[in-house]
Amino acid sequence: MLIPLLQASPWALFIGRFHPVLVHLPIGFLLIAAIIEIGxxxxxxxxxxxxxVFVLFWSAVSATFACIAGYLLSLGGGYDEDLLDAHxxxxxxxxxxxxxxxxxxxxRLAGKIRFGKAVYLPAFAVxxxxTMTAGHDGGSLTHGDGYLTQYTPEPFRSLAGMDPIEEKTKEIKPITDVQQAVVYRDIVQxxxxxxxxxxxxxxxxKGDLRMDEVALLLKGGENGPALIPGKGADSDMIKRCLLDENDDNHMPPKGKPQLSTEQIALLSWWIDQGAPVDKKVAELTVPDQVKPALASLGGGAASGGSAGGAKQKESAIASLKVTPAKESDxxxxxxxxxxxxxxxxxQNLLEVSxxxxxxxxxxDIALLLPLAEQITWLKLGSTKITDGALKEVAKLKNLTKLxxxxxxxxxxxxxxxxSLPHLEYLNIIDTKVGDAGLKNVAAMKGLRSIYVWQSAVTDSAVAQTARQHTGLQIVNGFSEAEVAQFLKAGDSTATKPVATSKK
Structure with missing residues (x-):
């Protein structure tokens, strides 16, 4: 009966995952007992x-159960063995x-045990x-070596002989010249x-996988290589990112900060290009659908757009709250x-890309209709859709970005x-939409920006429409900064009219 629990079975891992809950009980009981004893x-x-005696009993019981759960959790693997043994x-x-x-x-037992009083305080103190040292090791196992002491301040850091605090990159920093960026070092890593x-x-x-070096990504872990050079869609690290967030195999795990659509696209593109270590962006082939994601790395504002201190209008759906979407949809x-x-x-609002x-x-467009109330950002660029699809898109009444x-x-x-009442942003770059289409959507009350570069829209129509609709930004050119502007999460496009030409 107990043998399955001694192996990495679903039951063992299920019980093991209660270790973080159980382990706090002996800590609390022992510290309470210590405070009472000192008092x-x-x-x-x-x-x-x-x-x-009562508090000590429950500290011992809870510590025992925490040990059992901890052992079962360790069966899942993925931990540093030396640190795990110490913990x-x-x-x-x-x-x-x-x-x-x-x-x-x-x-009941104190009178029967010799030297009981002499043993009590040392045993209690140990x-x-x-408890403290095991907690330190547990933090290191969960969050990385030295987690609890990582941000030890001065002068205690110097007194303990610790190295100065090393700043670690947590987010992608803006890149001055994206074309000259080394793809792995400056973007992927x-x-x-x-x-x-x-x-x-x-x-x-975790999963016997390290992702801090390209060679280790290629080596992989329990499930094989994390990436297959030249095959982004078939690489495990990409497939896991695209799984449902509630799936146990989804990465990063639910509750952790997730990769954005643009970050997934960049990783997949890098793998498709052979996962090079020292190549620059300018040396690789960049598909159209990846250009906006690369452009977002520059972090600049649109040229000719709003000034740095320009006031931004609040989105029409800023206070909107809709019913949650059905998981099946x-x-x-x-x-x-x-x-x-x-x-x-x-708000229960969704982005679909x-x-x-x-x-x-x-x-396939009918798949969107059950979520007509929840979808507010919709990215259908570089797909096979035609005019017929837009009849259905028009039913997404809370759409703000298209x-x-x-x-x-x-x-x-x-x-x-x-007829979309809240549409604020429209991208028709490299489409057959012309002057008539521009004039049609320019009259939309909520529209703030429209990107028309390489479409059938003429420069004269852009200029005329900009004069007639002074609250509309029309971008008739492409620059990395301009594309970066609308890729930012929570972007609220400038209301100052722009009519730039870079053809």
Whole structure:
């Protein structure tokens, strides 16, 4: 009966994951017992010895259960063995010395054990000290070596002989010249450091996988290589990012900061290019769908757009709250290859992206309709959709951002979406939409910006429309900073009219 629990079975791992809950009980009980004991011996409080015995008993019991759960959790692997052994034996020591302290203090056994009084305080003290050191090791196992002492301030740091605090990259910093950026060092590695290496590093190797070096990504872990050079869509690290967030195999785990659509696209593109270590962006082929993600790394504002201190209008749906989407409807989109992300837990609004589903077409568009109330950002760029799809898109009444770039839509289709009440941003780069389509959507009350570069829209129509609609930003050119502006989360496009030409 107990044998399955001694192996890495679902039952063992299920019970083992209660270790973080159980382990706090002996810590609390032992510290309470220590405070009571100090108060009694200094005359600060009046508490009977039976109270101390009671607290010690439950500290020993809870420490024992925490040890059992900890062992079962360790069966899942992925931990530094030396650190795990130290943590395990210290945890066992806490339980053993807690039992000893209780035994020699208990009314039933105290008189039967020689030297009981002499043993009590040392055993109690050792249990408390081991609790602290085991906790330190537990923090290092969970969050990486030196987690508890990482930010020790001065002068204590110098007195302890510790190295100065080393600043670690947590987010991608703006890149001055994206074209000259070394793809792995300047783009890929910062993404991995921000989202992946916390659980896959030298001191903590979940799934026996390290992601802090390219060679180790290629080596992989329990499930084989994390990436396959030249095959981003088939690489395990990409496939796991695209799984449902509630899936046990989804990475990063639910509750951890997730990769953005742009970050996933950049990682997949790097792998597709052969996962080079020393190549610059300018040396690689950059598909159109990846250009906006690269552009977002520059972190600049649109040229000719709003000034740095320009006041931004609040989105029309800023205070909107809708009913939660049905999980079955979300799963249907994900099965079609779409990425679905929650933009706001409080509002239940969603972003749907087809960045990894280039074959998405008019016949698939009906999958969006059950989520017509929740979808507010929709990215259908570089897909097979045509004007027919926009008849259905027009039913997404809370849509604020719509990407149609590099698709076959025309003026006829654009006319279908002019009834959307909250649409603020529209991207029709490299489409067949012309002057008529621009004039149609320019009259939309909520529209703040429209990107028309390489479309059929003429310069004269841009200039005329900008004069007629002074609150509308029209971008008739492409620059990295301009694309970066609308990729930012929570972007609220400038209201100052812009009509730039870079053709």
């Amino acid at each position: 009694r011996r200094t005359g600060k409080i009046s508490v009977s010895e039976s109270t101390v 395990m034996w210290k945890g066992i020591g806490v339980a053993v010395f807690a039992w000893v302290a209780w035994l020699v203090k208990s009314d 249990a408390v000290v081991l 910062p993404i991995l450091e921000a989202r992946c290496t916390q659980c896959h590093n030298a001191s903590k190797k 979300i799963q249907a989109l994900r099965k079609a290859g779409l990425i679905v992300k929650t933009l706001s837990q409080d 087809a960045v990894n589903a280039p074959q998405f077409s008019d016949k 990407h149609l770039e590099h698709s076959a839509v025309t003026d006829q289709g654009i006319a279908e979406i002019k």
